[in-house]
Amino acid sequence: MTPTGSFDDFLKFERQVFGENLPIPIYDGLMIRYGEYRFASEMLAFNPTDAVLDLGCETNIFILYLAYLGMCPLGVDLNPAVWPDLQARAALVERATGRKLRINFCAQDATQLDLPPASVDKAIAISSIEHMFCAQGNGDQLAIASLARVLKPGGLAVVTVPMSEGDPFHEEPVGDEILAGPYRLYTPETLQERILSQPDLEVVRLGYLAHSTPDPRFPPLYFFRFWRDILTEAERAKWAWANPILVSVFNPIIAPEEGASRLETVNTALVCLRKRAWPSGIAKAPETQTVFHQTPGYLHSAPGRVFSDSPLPEGKTIVHNAGLGEPSAMPIPLPEARSPEPHPLAVTGNEAQLADRQRIQALEKRVVELETYVHGVHRGRVWRLMMRANRLMGRS
Numbered sequence: 001m002t003p004t005g006s007f008d009d010f011l012k013f014e015r016q017v018f019g020e021n022l023p024i025p026i027y028d029g030l031m032i033r034y035g036e037y038r039f040a041s042e043m044l045a046f047n048p049t050d051a052v053l054d055l056g057c058e059t060n061i062f063i064l065y066l067a068y069l070g071m072c073p074l075g076v077d078l079n080p081a082v083w084p085d086l087q088a089r090a091a092l093v094e095r096a097t098g099r100k101l102r103i104n105f106c107a108q109d110a111t112q113l114d115l116p117p118a119s120v121d122k123a124i125a126i127s128s129i130e131h132m133f134c135a136q137g138n139g140d141q142l143a144i145a146s147l148a149r150v151l152k153p154g155g156l157a158v159v160t161v162p163m164s165e166g167d168p169f170h171e172e173p174v175g176d177e178i179l180a181g182p183y184r185l186y187t188p189e190t191l192q193e194r195i196l197s198q199p200d201l202e203v204v205r206l207g208y209l210a211h212s213t214p215d216p217r218f219p220p221l222y223f224f225r226f227w228r229d230i231l232t233e234a235e236r237a238k239w240a241w242a243n244p245i246l247v248s249v250f251n252p253i254i255a256p257e258e259g260a261s262r263l264e265t266v267n268t269a270l271v272c273l274r275k276r277a278w279p280s281g282i283a284k285a286p287e288t289q290t291v292f293h294q295t296p297g298y299l300h301s302a303p304g305r306v307f308s309d310s311p312l313p314e315g316k317t318i319v320h321n322a323g324l325g326e327p328s329a330m331p332i333p334l335p336e337a338r339s340p341e342p343h344p345l346a347v348t349g350n351e352a353q354l355a356d357r358q359r360i361q362a363l364e365k366r367v368v369e370l371e372t373y374v375h376g377v378h379r380g381r382v383w384r385l386m387m388r389a390n391r392l393m394g395r396s
């Protein structure tokens with residue numbers, strides 16, 4: 001079975017590359033990245049022939065996963081130093097998976113994105129637009145306008161930004177005691193104004209990542225506090241392997257209406273936008289949409305695509321092509337699923353508890369499925385960690 005681009009496949013890929021020493025749980029103390037990638041995987045249904053753009057890519061693992069799936073994604077970041085690190089990670093993935101990756105990189109300001117219009121099928125901007133500031137206006141709005149311009153009609157973008165967890169909108173252009181660099185924390189209102197109101201982009205879905213779970217044994221913010229405040233750094237590193245599975249339970253994607261009633265648990269806004277088929281200012285959809293540059297190339301050169309030979313724009317843009325070779329099609333075998341075993345805290349009781357119990361069972365099933373899929377075997381290790389969390393939190 002070849003990988004489908006699902007979130008579960010992403011986790012399996014990550015484990016294949018890093019073993020139990022997963023980097024995301026260590027650097028992502030807020031435990032949001034997995035939820036963001038889960039949303040992107042679900043909304044964008046990636047296809048190997050997609051022209052994919054990652055805005056503010058940094059050295060993230062998800063862009064490497066897209067390359068592993070056969071795409072040749074273009075990473076854009078203001079910081080050119082990102083590229084050597086991304087290449088080093090790409091080489092690590094190649095060694096671990098036996099696949100050749102192709103990735104392009106372009107050091108650019110995403111608020112003034114200098115890419116051909118209507119050239120991108122799918123774009124992601126994962127926790128990056130909130131860091132974008134510029135002299136010409138609101139950097140976040142300008143980055144969204146850039147996305148609107150480079151997406152093909154019907155093209156999709158997933159944009160994620162941090163929420164203020166019930167506090168007022170926070171805009172910090174130079175950094176403060178919380179974050180060294182520029183950043184924003186959004187409210188539902190500023191999210192609407194800055195991210196959701198671009199006239200050429202329609203909102204396909206808005207969701208929130210919340211530090212909560214439908215399992216009543218674990219109150220809101222419970223696991224987040226356990227992970228961030230109770231565990232030592234060494235313990236977090238030791239249990240990094242379990243974090244993506246736990247996060248999928250304790251950091252669910254919820255509807256905006258649900259989030260509005262408990263904004264203090266809402267950490268991140270997850271937005272999927274679609275470029276309107278008839279963008280404002282364009283009388284008719286273009287017949288030929290693919291206008292990519294070939295060499296050194298902004299975007300990818302998938303078989304069967306048509307490329308323009310128009311010259312690269314002059315100026316500050318730096319363009320690199322990883323040239324890491326062609327992807328191979330190495331299948332990933334699916335392990336046999338085992339049926340879930342009840343755990344020690346399984347609830348029994350009257351009918352009023354039935355709904356809770358069903359929700360708990362659904363979560364348990366998901367944990368078992370994921371553990372089995374990602375680790376190839378279910379040893380109940382994730383549940384044991386959850387029970388330990390229960391004991392530790394009970395004492396705190």
Ligand SMILES: C[S@@+](CC[C@H](N)C(=O)[O-])C[C@H]1O[C@@H](n2cnc3c(N)ncnc32)[C@H](O)[C@@H]1O
Pocket residue numbers: 033055056057058059060061062076077078079082108109110111125126127128131132133139
């Ligand atoms: C938190 S990191 C992004 C994380 C990454 N997307 C991921 O999936 O892990 C934010 C990135 O945005 C980049 N950035 C900030 N302002 C930018 C701008 N105006 N244009 C492009 N990139 C920018 C920074 O250099 C940084 O690498």
